[in-house]
Amino acid sequence: MDNVKTYQICxxxxxxxxxxxxxxxxxxxxxxxxxLANETASQSAILPFLLTRSCGKYPxxxxxxxxxxxxxxxxxxxxxxxxxxxxxxxISASFLDDRYALYGETISAEVTDLLCExxxxxxxxxxxxxxxxxxxxxxxxxxxxxSEYSDKKLYAKLRCEQVMCKDExxxxxxxxxxxxxxxxxxxxxxxxWERALKxxxxxxxxLGDLDPEPILACLKKAFSLIExxxxxxxxxxxxxxxxxxxxVTEYQDIAQTKLVLGFRSSIAGVDKNFFSSRVMASxxxxxxxxxxxxxxxxxxxxxxxxxxxxxxxxxxMFVQSGVEKQNIVKAKHEILNQLEQxxxxxxxxxxxxxxxxxxxxxxxxxxxxxxxxxxxxxSQSFDSKKYSPSEYAAEIEKITREQIIAAANATSLDxxxxxxxx
Amino acid sequence: MQLMEIxxxxxxxxxxxxKHNSGLKVxxxxxxxxxxxxxxxxxxxxxxxxxxxxxKTGETLTVPDxxxxxxEHKLFESEDGDAFKKYAKTGAxxxxxxxxxxxxYLFSCTKNFEESLKILLNFVQTPYFTEKSIExxxxxxxxxxxxxxxxxxxxxxxxxxxxLYQKHPIRVDVAGTVESxxxxxxxxxxxxxxxxxxxxxxxLCIAGNIEKEKVIEILEGTIKTTxxxxxxxxxxxxxxxxxxxRVEQNFDISVPMFQLGFxxxxxxxxPSLHKIVETEILLEIFASKAxxxxxxxxxxxxxxxxxxxxxxxxxxxxxxxxxxxxxCADKVAEIIRKAADELHQNGIAEEDFKRAKKAVWARYVCxxxxxxxxxxxxxxxxxxxxxxxxxxxxxAESKLEDVENRLKEQLDSKNSALSVVxxxxxxx
Numbered sequence: 001m002d003n004v005k006t007y008q009i010c011x012x013x014x015x016x017x018x019x020x021x022x023x024x025x026x027x028x029x030x031x032x033x034x035x036l037a038n039e040t041a042s043q044s045a046i047l048p049f050l051l052t053r054s055c056g057k058y059p060x061x062x063x064x065x066x067x068x069x070x071x072x073x074x075x076x077x078x079x080x081x082x083x084x085x086x087x088x089x090x091i092s093a094s095f096l097d098d099r100y101a102l103y104g105e106t107i108s109a110e111v112t113d114l115l116c117e118x119x120x121x122x123x124x125x126x127x128x129x130x131x132x133x134x135x136x137x138x139x140x141x142x143x144x145x146x147s148e149y150s151d152k153k154l155y156a157k158l159r160c161e162q163v164m165c166k167d168e169x170x171x172x173x174x175x176x177x178x179x180x181x182x183x184x185x186x187x188x189x190x191x192x193w194e195r196a197l198k199x200x201x202x203x204x205x206x207l208g209d210l211d212p213e214p215i216l217a218c219l220k221k222a223f224s225l226i227e228x229x230x231x232x233x234x235x236x237x238x239x240x241x242x243x244x245x246x247x248v249t250e251y252q253d254i255a256q257t258k259l260v261l262g263f264r265s266s267i268a269g270v271d272k273n274f275f276s277s278r279v280m281a282s283x284x285x286x287x288x289x290x291x292x293x294x295x296x297x298x299x300x301x302x303x304x305x306x307x308x309x310x311x312x313x314x315x316x317m318f319v320q321s322g323v324e325k326q327n328i329v330k331a332k333h334e335i336l337n338q339l340e341q342x343x344x345x346x347x348x349x350x351x352x353x354x355x356x357x358x359x360x361x362x363x364x365x366x367x368x369x370x371x372x373x374x375x376x377x378x379s380q381s382f383d384s385k386k387y388s389p390s391e392y393a394a395e396i397e398k399i400t401r402e403q404i405i406a407a408a409n410a411t412s413l414d415x416x417x418x419x420x421x422x
Numbered sequence: 423m424q425l426m427e428i429x430x431x432x433x434x435x436x437x438x439x440x441k442h443n444s445g446l447k448v449x450x451x452x453x454x455x456x457x458x459x460x461x462x463x464x465x466x467x468x469x470x471x472x473x474x475x476x477x478k479t480g481e482t483l484t485v486p487d488x489x490x491x492x493x494e495h496k497l498f499e500s501e502d503g504d505a506f507k508k509y510a511k512t513g514a515x516x517x518x519x520x521x522x523x524x525x526x527y528l529f530s531c532t533k534n535f536e537e538s539l540k541i542l543l544n545f546v547q548t549p550y551f552t553e554k555s556i557e558x559x560x561x562x563x564x565x566x567x568x569x570x571x572x573x574x575x576x577x578x579x580x581x582x583x584x585x586l587y588q589k590h591p592i593r594v595d596v597a598g599t600v601e602s603x604x605x606x607x608x609x610x611x612x613x614x615x616x617x618x619x620x621x622x623x624x625x626l627c628i629a630g631n632i633e634k635e636k637v638i639e640i641l642e643g644t645i646k647t648t649x650x651x652x653x654x655x656x657x658x659x660x661x662x663x664x665x666x667x668r669v670e671q672n673f674d675i676s677v678p679m680f681q682l683g684f685x686x687x688x689x690x691x692x693p694s695l696h697k698i699v700e701t702e703i704l705l706e707i708f709a710s711k712a713x714x715x716x717x718x719x720x721x722x723x724x725x726x727x728x729x730x731x732x733x734x735x736x737x738x739x740x741x742x743x744x745x746x747x748x749x750c751a752d753k754v755a756e757i758i759r760k761a762a763d764e765l766h767q768n769g770i771a772e773e774d775f776k777r778a779k780k781a782v783w784a785r786y787v788c789x790x791x792x793x794x795x796x797x798x799x800x801x802x803x804x805x806x807x808x809x810x811x812x813x814x815x816x817x818a819e820s821k822l823e824d825v826e827n828r829l830k831e832q833l834d835s836k837n838s839a840l841s842v843v844x845x846x847x848x849x850x
Contacts, residue, residue: 021455022454022455022456024433024787024788024790024791025791061717061720062712062714065710065711065716066712066777068712069706069710069711069712069777069778069780069781070777072783073706073781073782073784096784100433100784100787102780102783102818136720136723139726140726143677143726144726146676146677147676147677147728149676149677150574150673150676150677150679151573152572152573252674253673253674253846254572254674255568255571255572256565256569256571256572287510288506288509288516289506289507289510297562298504298558301558301559301561301562302561302565303562303565304562304563304565304569305569322565322569322572323565324565350510354510354511354513357512357513357533358513360513360532361458361513361514361530361531364457364458364532365457365515365530365532367456367457368457368458368793369792370791
């Protein structure tokens with residue numbers, strides 16, 4: 001983590017500078033973490049979208065976007081997601097490095113100002129968000145929630161999470177609920193904005209060839225006007241072992257059956273063993289030479305995709321596949337059989353080294369993308385020890401056969417979800 | 423072989439280019455501080471090349487729809503095993519893709535680059551197609567096709583192309599159908615391979631932490647030189663007019679999606695680089711978030727942030743496509759068509775042009791951040807004998823008059839078609 005310089009702006013608000021000269025763009029992102037909760041998810045979810053739509057200085061969508069276009073098509077992106085059971089509200093700006101401006105403009109300083117403008121000085125009318133802006137963003141957020149239904153692979157995964165984590169905060173959609181989104185009032189959203197600035201854990205990252213000083217100064221000035229309180233608790237509940245596997249089938253008019261298996265991995269968060277769970281999941285179904293790819297796809301020709309993914313923050317693992325309806329049982333049986341094989345240690349040293357090489361390749365490649373670096377570091381916001389991509393790869397290298405077997409044996413099947421046609 | 427330096431004075435960046443005796447075009451874009459290196463080995467062969475004159479016999483051959491994609495899958499297998507297994511030893515992340523006009527085989531790695539490049543060059547040059555392995559693949563690709571059948575995002579495009587085009591094979595889905603791929607034989611695959619995988623029809627692009635000398639050394643040891651072949655695809659004469667102006671399919675979804683395409687007169691080859699760049703500036707002026715059109719559609723609650731536009735072009739086809747989600751796609755189409763007519767009438771404002779030019783310039787420069795974007799972009803340009811830095815210069819030097827002239831040949835509202843995917847009636 002030598003290349004990351006961290007400055008504390010105030011309690012719970014950190015500014016991180018990662019200086020790299022080899023990119024042709026810069027990126028500054030602001031991520032606010034709040035606990036996922038049914039009562040507040042919708043009102044918080046809309047904030048990044050609403051704030052990047054206009055601001056006091058550029059009070060309508062077109063004037064703001066003309067300004068961005070003039071700054072060489074700089075983009076102001078909004079996103080609402082989650083890390084574990086924390087809802088993440090993020091606003092990020094990506095822009096051309098000053099060196100490449102055709103007429104010598106300084107893009108980075110203007111973009112920094114703009115980013116502070118949208119977060120701290122939104123367009124308010126009579127002290128609350130403007131009704132017309134809010135109505136537009138409510139409709140668009142509702143459509144975004146609806147669009148999750150259109151992507152059947154994604155939808156099946158979301159439904160499996162919801163069934164599996166029914167009584168946990170993890171089942172709350174970070175984008176909120178459509179009905180509640182549509183009912184939001186300008187007053188409610190204004191309160192959510194104030195609450196986020198006051199209580200959220202906030203992580204700011206500047207990446208690229210950017211001098212941290214002026215950015216830090218701009219942020220310090222803005223935060224000095226906020227009465228910050230002790231940041232709220234964003235911890236994630238970990239359920240280590242599944243009690244009894246549930247099976248749920250839902251129906252839609254679709255061509256291919258989507259199959260999702262949810263497992264409890266018992267290893268999560270800052271538990272250092274998570275490196276072994278990552279290797280185990282990848283050996284199981286993370287590469288084109290994994291157990292699932294070679295057996296469910298190549299040997300049995302049952303599917304086009306069959307992959308496993310480990311979510312460290314929550315300590316869960318998912319397997320996803322798309323198969324013909326009549327092959328559901330066969331596919332599920334083979335997926336579970338392959339996990340059994342790993343539990344029994346039926347894998348070669350070549351499989352271990354190939355898996356580790358692949359993971360380490362993927363981690364080291366993160367260095368080459370500003371957006372990936374941003375996500376990588378943001379996801380470690382709550383960790384006491386932060387790793388760089390290369391340090392991460394080095395930890396992966398240390399994992400042994402025994403640790404992989406142990407990680408597999410610590411894994412228990414929680415939920416099997418099918419999305420199929422009638 | 424020799425690679426010569428191509429420089430951009432505007433960016434102070436450079437890459438190397440050379441042509442091997444075999445006809446293979448080679449591009450090396452060094453990025454010294456990068457952690458990863460990316461290589462792509464591609465051929466100018468995609469789903470539209472289903473009819474061609476066989477170089478050996480001179481006979482006209484017609485092959486089943488979806489064969490380019492099928493061949494891509496099958497090339498990974500050879501007599502001594504699967505290419506993925508070989509990559510497993512080097513740690514490279516490997517993949518391949520087939521589009522309407524290109525097939526590309528690629529990998530990215532952070533170590534063992536030389537070994538991985540040898541694997542790539544060897545397996546793509548070693549076809550091995552048998553009845554048995556074809557049969558196995560039909561099950562896998564069958565599921566890939568079924569997966570796309572459930573994708574409204576993909577179907578809305580395929581449906582649009584089948585409405586815009588009357589005869590051109592761009593009308594046909596890249597992967598073909600379960601029925602068409604069932605007809606594929608080893609001979610079909612070898613016929614395609616011999617015509618389109620001749621090195622004279624191929625490009626190798628490498629970007630990342632590498633030296634050009636190393637690449638040349640590996641090439642000299644792995645390239646199998648065969649007499650050059652100039653593959654000759656046969657495309658039917660495509661009329662200017664669209665086939666039909668509206669097409670709709672129902673899906674189990676909740677937000678309807680649309681694509682609105684404006685077909686233009688296409689040459690036998692791709693539009694010129696000038697035309698492509700000018701069209702991109704034009705679309706930035708006409709439909710970006712800073713445009714009047716975007717604002718009007720937003721104010722009427724007709725679009726959301728998924729709205730976008732692209733210039734969809736290739737050999738003998740070219741269209742401008744607008745896409746997005748909307749509760750009322752027909753209304754969106756009406757407004758875009760009207761705005762296009764007004765643009766033709768009123769022309770373009772100088773300040774709009776200036777802003778758009780800067781945004782398009784930045785977008786091209788940003789391509790150079792990522793080794794995968796560099797390689798894929800250069801590959802696409804190479805098949806039309808274009809150079810990336812020339813594209814940048816064309817943007818920097820573009821003038822309002824050029825874009826206005828370009829507009830005259832585009833956005834003909836009378837030659838446009840709308841494709842909609844709508845929720846099932848029972849879901850309403």
